Amino acid sequence: MTDAIVMDGVHKRYGEKRALDGLDLAVGGGTVHGVLGPNGAGKTTAVRIMSTLLRQDAGRVTVAGLDVRERAGEVRRRIGLLGQHAAVDEQLGGRQNLEMFGRLYHLGARRAGSRADELLERFGLADTGRKAVKRYSGGMRRRLDLAASLITDPDVLFLDEPTTGLDPRGRTEVWDAVRSLVGGGTTVLLTTQYLEEADRLADRISVIDGGRTVAEGAPDELKALVGGDRVDIVLRDASRLAEAGALLGGTDLVLDADRRRIGAPAPDRMAALTRAVRVLAEAGIEAEDIAVRRPTLDEVFLSLTGRPAAERRTAEQATRATKTEAAA
Numbered sequence: 001m002t003d004a005i006v007m008d009g010v011h012k013r014y015g016e017k018r019a020l021d022g023l024d025l026a027v028g029g030g031t032v033h034g035v036l037g038p039n040g041a042g043k044t045t046a047v048r049i050m051s052t053l054l055r056q057d058a059g060r061v062t063v064a065g066l067d068v069r070e071r072a073g074e075v076r077r078r079i080g081l082l083g084q085h086a087a088v089d090e091q092l093g094g095r096q097n098l099e100m101f102g103r104l105y106h107l108g109a110r111r112a113g114s115r116a117d118e119l120l121e122r123f124g125l126a127d128t129g130r131k132a133v134k135r136y137s138g139g140m141r142r143r144l145d146l147a148a149s150l151i152t153d154p155d156v157l158f159l160d161e162p163t164t165g166l167d168p169r170g171r172t173e174v175w176d177a178v179r180s181l182v183g184g185g186t187t188v189l190l191t192t193q194y195l196e197e198a199d200r201l202a203d204r205i206s207v208i209d210g211g212r213t214v215a216e217g218a219p220d221e222l223k224a225l226v227g228g229d230r231v232d233i234v235l236r237d238a239s240r241l242a243e244a245g246a247l248l249g250g251t252d253l254v255l256d257a258d259r260r261r262i263g264a265p266a267p268d269r270m271a272a273l274t275r276a277v278r279v280l281a282e283a284g285i286e287a288e289d290i291a292v293r294r295p296t297l298d299e300v301f302l303s304l305t306g307r308p309a310a311e312r313r314t315a316e317q318a319t320r321a322t323k324t325e326a327a328a
């Protein structure tokens with residue numbers, strides 16, 4: 001099977017800032033590929049390059065077998081893009097928006113209309129097609145964005161953080177919509193900050209950080225790298241965190257003093273949970289909350305890079321805060 005998307009040693013700088021630093025990626029035709037990374041990892045930059053909106057400084061990029069620099073026009077005719085900020089018109093109804101996109105892509109009036117109806121039906125929006133988009137819920141709006149990106153029936157679809165900012169219900173709606181694309185032969189590249197999202201939707205995942213690929217594999221392979229499920233404990237008293245950590249023992253513990261939280265590997269799930277409850281009870285350490293859950297992106301990161309993803313996010317937020325203050 002030929003790869004639908006290839007990025008080979010791709011570099012991109014914005015002035016002094018290295019956004020991509022030798023990024024490698026290979027996505028098989030007809031698969032869903034997750035690009036997982038924290039804020040600032042280079043996800044949007046990579047998507048913009050693959051979708052011909054931005055030129056790389058170095059490295060080779062092909063989409064549907066076509067070099068994105070040399071054959072940008074042909075690439076554009078074969079792709080769909082759902083960006084972080086959607087381009088739908090708030091005042092118009094969902095159907096009108098889709099029709100407008102169809103006309104923009106040179107479908108005739110009749111074909112644009114029938115395509116709009118097809119897509120509304122497919123994404124569960126047929127009943128609300130006349131309603132103005134400003135009255136849509138977050139999940140409905142993202143499904144409409146998704147429909148718009150599919151107007152031309154692209155071979156390759158790029159979804160840049162499709163569920164960021166949605167509530168859990170909206171997220172589930174979008175997940176279902178994306179899943180419904182699978183099997184139609186479309187190749188989907190999806191960026192996300194959530195391991196759970198990549199896990200639910202992707203056949204394979206590339207974890208990126210600092211503009212490079214730090215790991216690649218099927219969701220289960222990546223989870224195995226970080227030791228699978230975790231038990232998550234919130235203590236009532238932060239001062240007993242270290243003591244509790246020592247009692248629980250083992251490697252790969254994550255202690256978070258600010259949130260009074262301990263994360264520990266739980267490969268045997270309920271057995272690990274029961275063990276933790278017993279150990280804490282015997283030492284008279286009170287837990288406010290205790291649960292078994294999937295590893296978070298922070299833990300994947302800690303395990304792959306030796307430092308938490310949150311550290312980086314906090315640094316970025318600090319920079320942004322300073323900039324805002326300077327502007328004020």
Ligand SMILES: Nc1ncnc2c1ncn2[C@@H]1O[C@H](COP(=O)(O)OP(=O)(O)O)[C@@H](O)[C@H]1O
Pocket residue numbers: 014017018019037038039040041042043044045046
């Ligand atoms: N237009 C720009 N000018 C300068 N720096 C940028 C620009 N766009 C992105 N960056 C920086 O490049 C890095 C990668 O950004 P981006 O691709 O948006 O990451 P992500 O989508 O993973 O959050 C970040 O450090 C970001 O601050």
Ligand SMILES: [Mg+2]
Pocket residue numbers: 043044045084160161
């Ligand atoms: Mg982004």
